Amino acid sequence: MLVNAKDMLAKAREGKYAVGHFNINNLEWTKAILLTAQECKSPVILGVSEGAGKYMTGYKTVVGMVNGMIEELGITVPVALHLDHGSYEGCMKCIEAGFSSIMFDGSHYSIEENVAKTQELVKICAEKGMSLEAEVGAIGGEEDGVVGKGEFADPNECKMIADLGVDMLAAGIGNIHGKYPANWPGLSFETLAAIQEKTGTMPLVLHGGTGIPEEMIKKAISLGVAKINVNTECQLAFAAATREYIEAGKDQSGKGYDPRKLLAPGFEGIKATVKAKMELFGSIGKAE
Ligand SMILES: [Zn+2]
Numbered sequence: 001m002l003v004n005a006k007d008m009l010a011k012a013r014e015g016k017y018a019v020g021h022f023n024i025n026n027l028e029w030t031k032a033i034l035l036t037a038q039e040c041k042s043p044v045i046l047g048v049s050e051g052a053g054k055y056m057t058g059y060k061t062v063v064g065m066v067n068g069m070i071e072e073l074g075i076t077v078p079v080a081l082h083l084d085h086g087s088y089e090g091c092m093k094c095i096e097a098g099f100s101s102i103m104f105d106g107s108h109y110s111i112e113e114n115v116a117k118t119q120e121l122v123k124i125c126a127e128k129g130m131s132l133e134a135e136v137g138a139i140g141g142e143e144d145g146v147v148g149k150g151e152f153a154d155p156n157e158c159k160m161i162a163d164l165g166v167d168m169l170a171a172g173i174g175n176i177h178g179k180y181p182a183n184w185p186g187l188s189f190e191t192l193a194a195i196q197e198k199t200g201t202m203p204l205v206l207h208g209g210t211g212i213p214e215e216m217i218k219k220a221i222s223l224g225v226a227k228i229n230v231n232t233e234c235q236l237a238f239a240a241a242t243r244e245y246i247e248a249g250k251d252q253s254g255k256g257y258d259p260r261k262l263l264a265p266g267f268e269g270i271k272a273t274v275k276a277k278m279e280l281f282g283s284i285g286k287a288e
Pocket residue numbers: 085177207208229
């Protein structure tokens with residue numbers, strides 16, 4: 001059964017580890033992540049972007065697939081199904097479809113409008129027993145003419161959004177979605193500490209987890225980050241393993257063209273990536 005992310009994140013915040021949010025794209029992704037979480041006795045958050053939701057034909061399909069797998073694979077660790085970077089309309093659709101958690105990304109709105117829309121969703125999520133992640137808009141990004149520093153949130157705005165009663169907060173601390181440029185100066189722990197000071201025990205969310213050095217991840221967790229989003233890394237692992245299979249000509253030998261064989265190395269690639277992240281985040285064994 002799906003659960004919201006409140007409990008698992010409160011425990012992570014308290015225990016100084018982080019729960020991995022892994023984006024799903026299809027059956028292989030979902031199965032690989034759920035099985036790895038179960039093997040590692042780790043809580044897990046399955047993230048679904050609006051684009052991936054559309055790709056999988058809609059949120060109801062996603063809910064049906066995830067609920068079915070939890071039951072038929074015998075998954076007993078806590079699993080949250082979470083909308084990633086949702087629009088207001090997307091949030092409404094996922095609430096109706098049976099997600100257990102949503103992210104409302106109002107970061108492109110003015111802080112006033114972000115507050116108003118987040119407030120409405122706080123109310124609905126409380127009624128439905130769902131968890132809600134909010135995002136505070138970026139400041140800077142290209143400050144002082146330096147490109148590639150990443151985005152930074154204003155700690156005071158973080159407090160405004162945190163005080164609305166959201167369950168987790170995404171705030172820019174110099175992190176970047178996708179690839180990090182060579183001149184990236186790293187995460188701003190000064191900003192993170194300032195945000196933590198203003199938001200108390202609020203679990204903080206680190207987006208753009210691919211490519212951040214391990215030491216920085218560990219330090220971010222020690223400063224209140226309790227959820228880390230991983231997407232690109234699983235995609236790269238899947239693509240590399242699939243490429244290797246094809247380049248070795250395995251699809252042309254025997255029944256190597258069978259999708260269940262063709263997609264197997266990529267599936268194992270995702271599993272290995274998820275396990276390595278769970279180790280790094282410290283969530284292994286936390287669901288026992
Ligand atoms: Zn993100």
